[in-house]
Amino acid sequence: MRQDTFARIEGAIRKLDYRPSQAARQLKTGRTPILGLLVPTAANPSFGQLAVAMENFAQERYGYRVLLCNTYRDKQLESRMLDDLIDFGVGAVVVVSSLSDERHIEAAIERGLAVVSFDLGVEPDAQIRNDHVLADNRLAGRLAAMHLIEHGHKRLAFLVPRGQTMSRRHKVEGFLAAAEEAGSGVSAEIIESDTLSKFGDTELCSLGFESAEKILQMKRRPTGVATVNDMTAIGLMAGIRRHGLSVPEDISVVGMDDLVMSAYVWPPLTSVSMPVTEMAQKMVDRAIQHINTPGLRPEQITFAPHLVSRQSVGAPPGARKPAQRNHAKQS
């Protein structure tokens, strides 16, 4: 193109301050620079962090924006959202740990949507039908158990909300496996808490809070308990205090997610940290690649978590001295 033609056009653009219509462009090309993101709820800061990390990278790197949808882990809503996104011309979506049944997602894939599942493993035998980006959740469970065991705990427990996701199941498996391997006298139990409302992820704190009673009433009360996420762990610690016991003196607690806030609560929460930012970036990369190269082969990409040790884990009560309980309330 000639210099002056270019200048002339530039001038016109400026003068009319012309901005291309995305709608028209999309109608022509069939694509729109938007990525979908389905999370249980943005009110849970761990998903909030994920959303921010994705939005940031998608924008900086590819000029894509992110359309955020809260699914409340509701299958109905989820598939309506998927449909809507397709109607908007969105080409790729990141779906965060829906409950295990994926039929509605497969339907969306059939209709041409590229989907990247977050934190949802694939059954060993099953064929991978779309990308999966996830933390090594078995390792996460294992890290939690090992940390507790290293501190001398023999009676472990793992607290999970009722709704099963694959990531939760894997965490449980890893936790149990590590306890088993520790052998001699180490026992581990799974405590399934009831979720009442469907807005499960907002009530994660209260769920942990209420589970405290259940745990404290067990005949062989555990001295070290892990939870699937930090919100639940924080609620659990509050519940334990409410019953007059303290963390970690009476019961040690380890969470998962390593929320920013977890370092500031009392006691500072020991937690299994997931590399959220890297995972977010990988998901965006994959999503865009799928848009650009239709036939792309689905992959499963796993990231390793690591444990961040703070002060919610200590020695079990009576580790040295003969068993003796401390009823002093924190204050």
Add this chain to the structure above:
Amino acid sequence: MRQDTFARIEGAIRKLDYRPSQAARQLKTGRTPILGLLVPTAANPSFGQLAVAMENFAQERYGYRVLLCNTYRDKQLESRMLDDLIDFGVGAVVVVSSLSDERHIEAAIERGLAVVSFDLGVEPDAQIRNDHVLADNRLAGRLAAMHLIEHGHKRLAFLVPRGQTMSRRHKVEGFLAAAEEAGSGVSAEIIESDTLSKFGDTELCSLGFESAEKILQMKRRPTGVATVNDMTAIGLMAGIRRHGLSVPEDISVVGMDDLVMSAYVWPPLTSVSMPVTEMAQKMVDRAIQHINTPGLRPEQITFAPHLVSRQSVGAPPGARKPAQRNHAKQS
């Protein structure tokens, strides 16, 4: 339309499973069922909650979806986002408390975008150029101060992050006014903390944490301090503990926002609660109304906050017995 024609069409729709293209529809009608939402960062759970409340209502009530953008309170980013939203054909946007300068927002309004400002007051003399939905922040500040005063505190302080927003300014004004009115021996100071990074809202906790030192070194150390939000308050409490003092025995703390998590931290945080859900719904209502009736007159709508009393506020040290400090660390 005749019965059978209708049936025939329905049948075709089903058979081809036809779904109208939003892009084409938008190109024709000039509108798209999407609302924009600009927040400092979705990683801050208070904005996460807001986003959820809006998304929920917009979808249920009007069939609109929400496009969430994280601004980091960065003017540059903010206006790029506004431009993008206009290009996408978005008709209305909710903007959460940008720093005071609103020129870029006015530019967007000029270009036909309807904007609803959240938590951003209008200067008394200034003309209202767009909708404003906000909490009565002066009242919020006042409630915090009064609560402290009722518990016998004489030396108050209010902790604010450096970046000025109108809502922060109003909180400060209310706080100061209430202290003033209490008269006799009640003093109040403003402590402005430095924010280092531009990602201010993610680091709110650490900001509170680091401000503890500043507060504890004051010659006439305050016994009751309020903060602009719960994240900062939680960080502050952690900082106070770090220096060997406890909340509320040595220093009482009151936050603002009343995050779900605030009830579960230790000590449970007393906080000024804003009616987020109602505000979110009002904003969506206004946004849609602006889209449907172009000439609509801008309004300023204020919601009253209320104080939720928990355990982070107590009597000042030495209220009964002669001054005596408690150096016991919580545990």
Add this chain to the structure above:
DNA sequence: TTGAAAGCGCTAACAT
């Protein structure tokens, strides 16, 4: 009551 056609603002393919 139904069918036909114009045109929204772009992009891609083609003609100059």
Add this chain to the structure above:
DNA sequence: ATGTTAGCGCTTTCAA
């Protein structure tokens, strides 16, 4: 190197 044109899939208006 530049200009022209068809058509993406709808809605709206007008004709039958």
